Amino acid sequence: MLKNKATYEILSPDDIGLIRTDDSGIVLGKLSGRHALKTRLVQLGYELDGKELDDVFKRFKAVAEKKKNLSDEDLEVLISDEVFQPEALWALSDLQVVCGTMGLSTATVKLVGLDGVQYVGSAMGTGPVDAAYKAVDTTVKAPVMLLEYGMNAVTEGIDAIAHTRVVIRSHDPLTVTHAQTGSQVARSFSGTGASEDVVVSSVRAYVNALNKMLTFRAPRKEVKVVTSSTEPRVSA
Numbered sequence: 001m002l003k004n005k006a007t008y009e010i011l012s013p014d015d016i017g018l019i020r021t022d023d024s025g026i027v028l029g030k031l032s033g034r035h036a037l038k039t040r041l042v043q044l045g046y047e048l049d050g051k052e053l054d055d056v057f058k059r060f061k062a063v064a065e066k067k068k069n070l071s072d073e074d075l076e077v078l079i080s081d082e083v084f085q086p087e088a089l090w091a092l093s094d095l096q097v098v099c100g101t102m103g104l105s106t107a108t109v110k111l112v113g114l115d116g117v118q119y120v121g122s123a124m125g126t127g128p129v130d131a132a133y134k135a136v137d138t139t140v141k142a143p144v145m146l147l148e149y150g151m152n153a154v155t156e157g158i159d160a161i162a163h164t165r166v167v168i169r170s171h172d173p174l175t176v177t178h179a180q181t182g183s184q185v186a187r188s189f190s191g192t193g194a195s196e197d198v199v200v201s202s203v204r205a206y207v208n209a210l211n212k213m214l215t216f217r218a219p220r221k222e223v224k225v226v227t228s229s230t231e232p233r234v235s236a
Contacts, residue, residue, distance in 0.1 A: 028075070030064040037075075044072060046079055055082045066196055067159045074161050077154050077194045089114050089211050090140060097128040097199055107131035109203065111139050129202045136203065140210055143171040147188055151198065162198045164205040166191050170213060189213040 005012070028040060034057050041048055041056075048056060059078050064070060091112045099105035104124045109132055111119050121138035125131030133146070148167035153160035169188045189212040193204025 028060075028064070028070045029068060030061070032060075032064065040072075040075065041079070044075065048079075052082070063161065063196055067161075071155050073154050077161055077163050080192065080194065089214050090207050092200070092203055092207050093118060095132060095200055095203055097132060099128040099131070105131040107135045107199075109135040109139070111136065111207070128199050132199055132203050133206055136206060136210070140214075142210060142214060144168040144210070144213070145171065148190075149202075151201065154194070159196060161194055161196050162201040164193045164198075164201040166202075166205045166209050168206070168209045168213065187216065189216070 028036060034053070037057055037060055038048065038053060056079055059082055060070065060075070063074070063078065067074070092109070093112050094110040095107070097105060097107045105126065105128045106122065106124050107128060108120065108122045111121070113119060119139045121135040123131055123134035123138055125134050129149075137143070145168065146166060147169055148165070150166075151162055151164045154163050155161065167188050167190045169186060189209045191205045191207070191209025191212060193201045193206070193208055195201040195204060
């Protein structure tokens with residue numbers, strides 16, 4: 001299709017008044033290959049090669065198996081979830097949750113550490129996301145407060161990809177110097193995640209925020225930030 005559209009088209013959409021979404025007219029789905037994906041990403045302004053392209057293609061194929069067609073918005077959120085991330089001190093490997101009206105929700109989470117070793121944690125909570133976050137905490141052992149949690153669907157439909165954003169703060173507050181007042185301000189960390197499963201999306205965002213916080217703990221030069229208020233944010 002990329003080399004010669006006539007290979008597969010017996011009739012050009014242009015001949016009957018239809019407009020192509022791009023020059024190739026390819027709709028990305030579970031049968032699409034790496035070349036088709038890379039071509040569409042270039043059209044969207046993303047130049048990916050090597051491991052970055054491999055990681056995005058792996059996620060693309062996993063999502064495409066469950067979703068008939070992937071839109072440009074789906075591709076962009078997958079790129080954000082795979083490429084634009086902090087150093088992966090912890091990475092989500094597997095997740096299983098049991099929830100409903102019959103009892104407390106339970107979750108088992110398998111994380112992969114920086115050393116490549118897999119760690120498994122289990123916990124109960126008031127809901128599947130709460131149980132999953134507590135299961136992550138049993139492995140990472142970095143006590144934090146969840147300040148904000150938000151989720152939205154990237155596209156319409158029951159098979160839409162869920163995009164989650166969380167904000168956390170350590171119980172042992174990490175501080176930075178306020179650029180205007182010189183006072184110490186408690187530092188919070190945000191994380192994002194995406195998946196067609198809302199719990200997986202939530203855990204990806206949580207682990208993403210934890211990675212930022214743990215990386216920030218490493219010895220580094222003093223960082224100054226500008227905030228809209230001199231008062232630190234507090235949890236509800």
